[in-house]
Amino acid sequence: MLFSLHFSPPPVIAPLPFKPLSHVPHHHHHTLNMLPSTHVLKPPLCSTMEHFTLNHHGKGGEEEEEEVDQTLPLGLRREAMPRHVAVIMDGNRRWARSRDLPVRSGYEAGARSLRTIVELCCKWGIKVLSVFAFSSDNWFRPKVEVELLMSLFERGMQEDTGIFLRENIRVSVIGDLAKLPEALQELILNLEETTKNNTHFQLIVAVSYSGQYDVVQACQRLALKAKHGLVEPGDIDASLIEQELETYCSEFPHPDLLIRTSGEFRISNFMLWQLAYTELFFAQSLWPDFGEAEFLKALLAFQQRRRRYGG
Amino acid sequence: MDGNRRYTKRWNLMQGAGHKVGYSALMSMLKYCYELGVRYVTIYAFSIDNFKRTPEEVQSLMDLMLDKIEELLKDESIVNRYGIRVYFSGNLKLLNEPVRLAAERAMLATAKNSKAVLSICVAYTSTNEILHAVRESCEEKWDEITLLNSSGGYEPDEDVNLIKLTDIENHMYMAFAPDPDIIIRTSGETRLSNFLLWQSANSYLYSPSVLWPEIGFRQFLWVILNFQRIRVYLDKKRKQL
Numbered sequence: 024m025l026f027s028l029h030f031s032p033p034p035v036i037a038p039l040p041f042k043p044l045s046h047v048p049h050h051h052h053h054t055l056n057m058l059p060s061t062h063v064l065k066p067p068l069c070s071t072m073e074h075f076t077l078n079h080h081g082k083g084g085e086e087e088e089e090e091v092d093q094t095l096p097l098g099l100r101r102e103a104m105p106r107h108v109a110v111i112m113d114g115n116r117r118w119a120r121s122r123d124l125p126v127r128s129g130y131e132a133g134a135r136s137l138r139t140i141v142e143l144c145c146k147w148g149i150k151v152l153s154v155f156a157f158s159s160d161n162w163f164r165p166k167v168e169v170e171l172l173m174s175l176f177e178r179g180m181q182e183d184t185g186i187f188l189r190e191n192i193r194v195s196v197i198g199d200l201a202k203l204p205e206a207l208q209e210l211i212l213n214l215e216e217t218t219k220n221n222t223h224f225q226l227i228v229a230v231s232y233s234g235q236y237d238v239v240q241a242c243q244r245l246a247l248k249a250k251h252g253l254v255e256p257g258d259i260d261a262s263l264i265e266q267e268l269e270t271y272c273s274e275f276p277h278p279d280l281l282i283r284t285s286g287e288f289r290i291s292n293f294m295l296w297q298l299a300y301t302e303l304f305f306a307q308s309l310w311p312d313f314g315e316a317e318f319l320k321a322l323l324a325f326q327q328r329r330r331r332y333g334g
Numbered sequence: 335m336d337g338n339r340r341y342t343k344r345w346n347l348m349q350g351a352g353h354k355v356g357y358s359a360l361m362s363m364l365k366y367c368y369e370l371g372v373r374y375v376t377i378y379a380f381s382i383d384n385f386k387r388t389p390e391e392v393q394s395l396m397d398l399m400l401d402k403i404e405e406l407l408k409d410e411s412i413v414n415r416y417g418i419r420v421y422f423s424g425n426l427k428l429l430n431e432p433v434r435l436a437a438e439r440a441m442l443a444t445a446k447n448s449k450a451v452l453s454i455c456v457a458y459t460s461t462n463e464i465l466h467a468v469r470e471s472c473e474e475k476w477d478e479i480t481l482l483n484s485s486g487g488y489e490p491d492e493d494v495n496l497i498k499l500t501d502i503e504n505h506m507y508m509a510f511a512p513d514p515d516i517i518i519r520t521s522g523e524t525r526l527s528n529f530l531l532w533q534s535a536n537s538y539l540y541s542p543s544v545l546w547p548e549i550g551f552r553q554f555l556w557v558i559l560n561f562q563r564i565r566v567y568l569d570k571k572r573k574q575l
Contacts, residue, residue: 246496256472292535299528333383
């Protein structure tokens with residue numbers, strides 16, 4: 024077979040096997056399949072308003088077996104919602120630079136984006152959201168920027184405490200917290216303590232965190248236990264490691280879906296062990312631009328995936 | 335190398351045919367890699383999770399692996415042509431004896447090759463690899479501590495950092511290879527499926543929708559070009575730090 028040298032962008036999401044709900048311009052995801060595609064591919068670019076319109080037309084229609092869940096946008100099935108979504112919130116600085124704004128504006132816009140997504144998670148029945156706020160590698164950024172980020176975390180936690188309490192949100196912070204400024208450490212401990220009995224939703228913020236760090240610290244804790252005779256090295260198994268990982272603070276420690284924004288196709292040392300079977304979704308938008316429409320797209324794509332776990 | 339069974343189904347082939355075509359696709363991809371100067375190629379041949387499949391399917395995959403390992407050892411094979419050293423990474427004790435012995439023979443026979451490396455992950459999952467590395471690190475430290483304790487030279491307060499990152503890394507099955515620059519997963523599934531989790535921290539992830547037996551030079555070229563383009567951007571970013 025002779026292939027033309029015209030390369031279309033590689034698809035990074037599995038094509039969605041249903042017709043688009045609206046005739047709007049869509050992102051192109053060409054397949055590199057040699058064989059004719061059997062699906063109509065394009066994911067719908069929907070807004071919540073459109074869903075209300077469609078719902079209305081759909082009433083009294085052919086498919087009466089399923090109750091339409093009015094709290095979810097059309098197309099999303101409540102029983103197939105991911106329980107734990109993880110996000111690498113990338114692109115804040117690029118967003119600021121592209122608008123000739125200072126880096127601070129990028130991070131502030133990113134914080135607004137995070138609040139939107141937290142709200143949507145609560146509304147749509149997602150139980151846990153983990154966000155990669157600050158990586159172990161980020162300590163190498165310029166001191167001024169690191170200090171800016173630390174102060175933004177402090178401010179964010181102080182300002183949003185009310186929301187967390189009101190919305191029954193539990194906040195957990197994972198990472199090598201000893202590296203953080205003392206004031207921030209104290210704030211974090213207080214916030215975790217204050218919200219620890221909240222049950223509606225859990226927000227896990229990874230600060231000074233990396234997947235490799237998490238495994239190493241789990242291993243160190245196990246080594247300590249072994250040293251004190253609490254466990255034999257030979258008895259160490261996967262579940263013992265799980266118990267020592269920092270995500271053990273959650274009812275659902277493994278993300279079902281990981282979203283990374285800004286078009287980068289890498290994990291960048293976010294949770295490694297916990298991402299073993301996680302569906303990955305790479306969004307082109309920069310984080311401050313990642314809103315409801317794109318989140319919906321990611322969730323719809325997730326619900327189309329066939330998870331086999333090697334079987 | 336995902337999509338062999340779907341390929342069989344799509345083309346109405348006999349059971350196992352997809353995997354055979356997949357093997358040819360693999361040989362082609364290896365040739366492209368080694369011709370281009372790629373020194374390390376790692377393939378996910380059989381996951382510990384795959385033992386969950388029907389006994390017939392598992393057996394047929396084991397038979398195929400045995401067959402292909404023998405082929406690799408022949409004089410005219412790709413291994414000799416490109417001077418490839420072969421490693422089998424995984425919990426080899428889980429394999430049946432013929433396959434395990436063949437794997438060990440292949441590793442021994444190619445131990446002197448030094449131009450390139452092919453690591454074949456069988457009976458592998460990343461979590462098992464990490465678990466194994468953690469266990470071995472603890473056992474090693476355990477011996478060290480016991481020795482120090484008996485000679486009275488161990489400070490009981492020195493609990494901090496008993497085990498370091500490097501200890502774990504040294505005990506990984508994949509310790510002989512650097513982290514992959516690129517991870518390709520075919521058939522449109524975008525997940526790691528417990529493959530090289532530890533080593534994938536900074537890898538460029540590419541998930542073309544082609545089924546593995548259909549993969550060709552086009553996808554290979556595409557990922558290399560993209561990788562090189564991003565490499566330039568990443569190097570620039572690193573300099574900015």
